Amino acid sequence: MKIFKLDRESVRRGMWLALVMMVAFSETRELRAQLAIRAGVLHTMAGEPIPDGVVLVRGRTIEAVGKAGSLVIPEGYRVIRARVATPGLIDAHSAVGLSGMLNQSHDQEQLERSAPVQPELRAFDGYNARDPLIDWVRSLGVTTLHTGHAPGALVSGQTMIVKTHPANVDRAIVNPAAMIASTLGPGALAGEGGKSPGTVAKAVAMVRAELIKASEYARKRAGADPDKRPARDLKLEALTRVLDGTQPLLISVDRHQDILAALRVAAEFKLKVVLDGVADAVLVLEAIKASGFPVIVHPTMARASAQRENLSWETAARLKEAGIPFALQSSFEGYVPKTRVVLFEAAAAAANGLSFHDALASITIDAATLLGVAHRVGSLEVGKDADIALYDGDPFEYTSHCVGVVVSGVVTDQDPK
Amino acid sequence: MTLAATGQERAVAFRGATIVPITGPVIEDGVIVVRAGRIQSVGGPGTAIPGDAEVHDARGKLIMPGLIDTHSHVDIDGGADRSGPIQAGVRILDAINVRGSGMQQAQAGGITTANIMPGSGHLISGQTLYIKLRDANSVEQLMVTNRFGRIAGGLKMANGTNSRRDPPFPGTRAKSAALVREKFIAAREYRDKIERAGGNPEKMPARDLLLESLVEVLNRERVVHHHTHRHDDILTVLRLQREFGFRVVLQHVSEGWKVADEIAEANVPCSIILLDSPGGKLEARDVDWKTGGVLERAGVPTAFHTDDPVTDSRLFLRSAAFAVRAGMSRKAALEGLTLVPARMLDLEDRLGSLEVGKDADFIVLSGDPLSVYTKVLETWVEGVLVFDRNRDKDHLWATGGYGAGRPRAAQLCCFNEFEEDR
The missing domain is CATH 2.30.40.10 (Urease, subunit C, domain 1)
Known part of the structure; x- marks a missing residue:
């Protein structure tokens, strides 16, 4: 990293880091033996399901995928059998890791309320890789989380994509700065006391003003004379990345009028947007489709309250029919249960109009594509x-169990859940 | 109609x-x-x-x-208020919106009887109401008469952290138990006074709605539905139950799997909830899908509840399925949705099975x-x-969609209630 200066303090820290890494890697090398997964049905999500399929794992990656018999399992590979295997599941939007299981103030890092616009906050600076909820979702097959600050502030921070293996955040990370999270509509209002935004229209005006400010900042920072450049500003720097499309703007928005407002702002600033939640999607399907933006749709079984009063268990199916790319999410929960699980949300979508394949895709390959990480996760390919997630039956059935999970080549879970 | x-x-x-x-x-x-x-x-x-x-x-x-839901909060508008921790005289039947969407969704989930309860923010938050999920214009049309000729319902109690607040609410668990014991002792004395009066109006104590309700509990005519999560709180309920002899259903029992034998020995039934994940509050940290199976093997009659809105009435069957996933027998799980809760509500002679x-x-x-x-x-x-x-309207309640959260809007926007029903 360029900012790494070789002063004494840094050298000392570097040595510590090296030591920690050595210990960590020597631990995982044992766990990460060469592995063969043999499944009655292998859903690779890159082609038709393979009956009696095999996945060979070497180190962190997939070495080979094929049908048992034609793909020989080499000597010395540890064989794990299951009825069904799928790619590790991907939760396309979560607050797990920031919104801790206990729901006490010390483990709730999902929302900073000191100001309405704070894109400089990075999820990975608040992520607790050892929160029990991470173990929980992983034990049901979730291996990748797109997580970060929860909906509730106009611009709440930068999301990250992370693996769920039990490690520190720096080793689990896939993308430390995936998107910039924002919320439009009644959910982002400051509430009492004359603070802004107090209305939905004011919220939109504030976002527009900040984007204009960021665009001015970018222009001045690019100026030829270093003395005339403005001082670095983390907030505007982050918004600059929204303007140039480096980081998509994730807009959590539910009501139809707020969805249209989001699309209006996106068109004005030519933003790359991912729509999130979108309870009223079916009322404005054509506008969403015309925008070309993908949707991270609300959890199928989310509570229909406040701005989500119109949500439907059939929204995912309607998006599919309309040809709008989408993925499913667990979203954020403030009370009990503290998180949803995408496996169950996809199951409910499959029971409400989506095909088995499309439902599974919404938490594997389609989620990976939407999040820009399909080169690494989302399907079982060399x-x-x-x-890899293993099940003893249809993964969506209530009474099936997740019987094994492999994350980056490490077998993390084997007790049926 | x-x-x-x-x-x-x-x-x-x-x-x-x-x-x-x-x-x-x-x-x-x-x-x-x-x-x-x-x-x-x-x-x-x-x-x-x-x-x-x-x-x-x-x-x-x-x-x-x-299906019989032993613990639901659909379409209620508060029970007891913040004036004190024990308000057994308050009836939830006075705060039920029979036109709410929750009732419609409960029907969509296959629920035909529900125990509508006030919340758990009090040691005693009031009288619960057992309702039949009929289509109704008034709460009276939902009620059931019990074998004593009174409106069927229980008494909601809670311990643990939900009922801990600033005074006059208790600040600790020991204080919580002491306050409850005091009230039940007062109810005993009230009952004794009535008995001693022998029908003489001069000797009768002044009517007290709170104590009247507790006397029904002491007489085992009104069942206590006791919110309780932690293993020690569960044992506290059993201790109070032994002292006062009331009939009780343990509700939630998140850590019931830790004290299943003690529950079985007390011969007390449980109603459990199954959640997508543990936590959300400290007391639910150790909630576990296995509780149903553990209780079954210990011989404890076990039913399920939605605690709607904590879980959705439309997904009530899923709770039983998750219990089976974690080791409960299929037979016990189906009974836990039907016959076992019917017994908990003292309605097993009418409900819970398909019998002539x-x-x-x-x-x-x-x-x-x-x-x-x-x-x-x-x-x-x-x-x-x-x-x-x-029916389009019922499909809307089942899956959600535009207007489903507001029955009035649903009727105005999409359907004509009168034409459809006539």
């Missing part, structure tokens, strides 16, 4: 990360 | 169904006949169908008793009750079809  | 009239006068019969009576073996290609709100006959393909019956072809479908003479409360499912893919197709309460997934 060279991709060895992230 | 013409449908109600039909349900009372003309027989309705289903044939070809897989029938799960709960109290007997599963019947394939079965017949069930209902008339005047009651079950007239249940049996195999040879069962006689009255000539006047409206006959439904239920081939490929499954019929089981209507019982209320015609049943649901028609598209398949296995424990499968994610199964839909509740129809919900019948006392021979009246209250939910039919084929």
Whole structure:
């Protein structure tokens, strides 16, 4: 990293880091033995399901995928059998890791309320890789999380994409700065006391003003004379990345009028947007489709309250019919249960109009594509990360169990859940 | 309400169904006949169908008793207020919105009877109400009369952290128990005074709504539904129960798996909730899907509840399925949705199984009750079809969509209530 200056303090820290890494890697090398997964049905999500399929894992990645018999399991590979295997599941939007299981103030890092616009906050600075909820979702097959600050502030921070293996955040990270999270509509209002935004229209005006400011900042920072450049500003720097499309703007928005407002702002600034939640999607399907933006749709079984009063268990199916790319999410929960699980949300979508394949895709390959990480996760293909979930039956059935999870080549879970 | 009239006068019969009576073996290609709100006959393909019956072809479908939710908060507008921790005189029946969408969704979930409770923010937050999920204009039309001729309902109590607040609420668990004991002792003395008065109005104590309710509890006529999570709190409930001899259902029992033998020994039933993840509050940190199986193996009668809105009434079957996933038997799980809760509400002579003479409360499912893919197709309460997934309006309640959160909006935007029902 360029900012790494070789002063004494840094050298000392560097040595510590090296030591920690050595310990960590020597631990995982044992766990990450060469592995063969043999499944009655292998859903690779890169082609038709393979009956009696095999996945060979070497180190962190997938070495080979094929049908038992034609693909020989080499000597010395540890064989794990299951009725069904799928790619490790991907939760396309979560607050797990920031919104801790206990729901006490010390483990709630999902929202900073000191100001309405704070894109400089980075999820990975608040992520607790050892929160029990990470273990929980992983034990049901989730191997990748797109997580970060929860909806509730106008611009709440930068999301990250992370693996769920039990490690520190720096080793689990896939993309430390995936998107910039924002919320439009009643959910982002400051509430009492004359603070802004107090209305939805004011919220939109504030976002527009900040984007204009960021665009001015970018222009001045690019100026030829270093003395005339403005001082670095983390907030405007982050918004600059929204303007140039480096980081998509994730807009959590539910009501139809707020969805249209989001699209209006996106068109004005030519933003790259991912729509999130979108309870009223079916009322404005054509506008969403015309925008070309993908949707991370609300959890199928989310509570229909406040701005989500119109949500439907059939929204995912309607998006599919309309040809709008989408993925499913667990979203954020403030009370009990503290998180949803995308496996169950996809199951409910499959029971409400979506095909089995499309429902599974919404938490594997389609989620990976939407998040820009399909080169690493989302399907079982040679060279991709060895992230695999094993089940003893239809993964969506209530009474099936997740019987094994592999994350980056490490077998993390084997007790049926 | 013409449908109600039909349900009372003309027989309705289903044939070809897989029938799960709960109290007997599963019947394939079965017949069930209902008339005047009651079950007239249940049996195999040879069962006689009255000539006047409206006959439904239920081939490929499954019929089981209507589900009984032992703990729900649908469409209530608060119970007790913040003035004190013990308010046994407050009735939840005075705060129920019978036109709420929650009732509609409960019907869509196959629930035909529910215990509507005030919240858990008090040691005693008030009297609960057992309702039948009929289509109603007033709460009176939802009520059930119990064997003492009174409105059927229990008493909601809670311990642990929810009922801990600033004074006059308790600040600790020991104080919580002391406050409850004081009140039950006062209720005993009140009851004794009434007995000693021997009908003499001069000697009667002044009527006290709070103590009256607790006397019903002491007399074992009103069942306590006790919110409790942690293992030590569960044991505290059992201690109070021993001291005062009341009948109690342990509600939630998140850590019930840790003290299953103690619960079994106390001969106390449990009602459990199954959640997508543990936590959300400290006391629910150790909540576990395995509780149902552990309690079953310990011999504890175990039912389920939605705690709606904590879980959704439309997904009530899922709770039983998750219990099976974690080791409960299928038989116990299906009983836990029907017959076991019927006993908890003292309504087992009318509800909980498909038997001749019982209320015609049943649901028609598209398949296995424990499968994610199964839909509740129809919900019948006392021979009246209250939910039919084929009706657009009912489909809206079942899946959600524009207007589903606001019944009034739903009616204005999409449907004409009057035309449809007549």
